[in-house]
Amino acid sequence: MDNLTPSDLFSPSKARQQRAQAQDWAHIDSWLSYKYSGRTVPTFERNEETLKVLRELSMANERADEERNVLERVEREALKELDEVEKTEDDERILSQLKSSLTQEGEEALHAIASTAVILNTPSVDPETLAHALIQHTTTSQNLTNQLAHIQTLQTYLTKQISLLRTQLNELQTNSAFSTPPLLQRQTTEQTRQTKHLRTKIREYEDKLSSLQSSQNRSMTPGSRNIGSAEAIGEMLEQQKVLDELRERVVGLEAQVKEFAGLPADREMARKEVGKLEIRLDEVRRRRDELFEGLVG
Known part of the structure; x- marks a missing residue:
């Protein structure tokens, strides 16, 4: 009932569900208190x-308690009926004659067989029946022993895990590194405010971008619409290559023109000047040859 919220007070179905859960928890608490017999019930x-x-x-x-009670009641009634069976004189006489006719070893064997039949709860004292019952009880005992060892191992493992979890829980509860920062709520509020502001800005910029794209599409010519296509880019690369080749040819021609620097602009006068320079070159060559011959002589 403590978990009822104000909204549940106006919802009959939720109120009934809460009351049913409260009754179930009351029954569980009572049952656990009875099972722990005054010991402290673990928290969960x-x-x-x-x-x-x-x-x-x-x-x-x-259900298990009821079944055990029924079984105990049936056993008590069976024992009571056995105790009420009247022993006749013939039974006493036959039993007395049987005991008197047996040797000490036979009496011990008869007692052993009867005790074994009672302990194994078999309806017959046939040796084969007793052997099968003994084998079955031995197998059951061995299986129960193995299961008990497995359960004990599992219990040891669970105990260690519970101890480890409690240590980790204590560390989480006591270590300041895992505690909530005091400014977390303020930071969360500030980040929420910034997020809303950024979302508004994003929508504003998206609207501006959409407007710019619309105006650009209206201002673009049919030829410029395909400027970013693969064919246009390939054509631009080819034109750039041709332009680079022309630039190299221009540089070569400029180097050749520089060799004729200082000549007159008129072609005839330039030819005469070149003729004079060739005559002078011949004289310089002859002079060089004469100097070379003089050095050799």
Whole structure:
């Protein structure tokens, strides 16, 4: 009932559900207190899944208790009927004659067989029946021993895991590194405000971008619409290559023109000047040859 919210007060179905859960928890608490017999009940998380599991466990436990009580009552009634069976004089006489006719070893064997039949709860004292019952009990005992060892190992592992989890839980609860920062709420509020502001800016910029794209599409010519296509880019690369070749040819021609620097602009006068320079070149060559011959002589 403590989990009722103000909205649940106006919802009859939720109120009934809460009352039913409260009654179930009261039954579970009473059952656990009875099972622990005055010891402290371990703390656990109270949610719907835990309540469901505990409810099923309590119902299974109650069914087992009822079955055990019925079995005990049947056994008591059977023992009572056996005690009420009247022993006749013939039975006493036959039993007395049987005991008197047996040797000490036979009496011990008869007692051993009867004790074995009673302990094994077999309706017959046939040796083969007793042997089968003994083998079955031995197999059951061995299986129960193996299961008990497995359960003990599992219990040891679970105990270690519970201890480790409790240590980690204590570390999480006591270590300041895992505690909530005092300014977390303020930071969350500030980040939420910034997020809303950025979303507004994003929508504003998206609207501006859409407007620019629309105006650009209206201002573009049919030829410029395909400027970013693969064919246009390939054509531009070819033109760039041709332009680079022309630039190299221009550089070569400029180098050749520089060799004729200083000549007159008129072609005839330039030819005369070139003729004079050739005559002078011949004289310089002859002079060079004469100097070379003089050096050799």
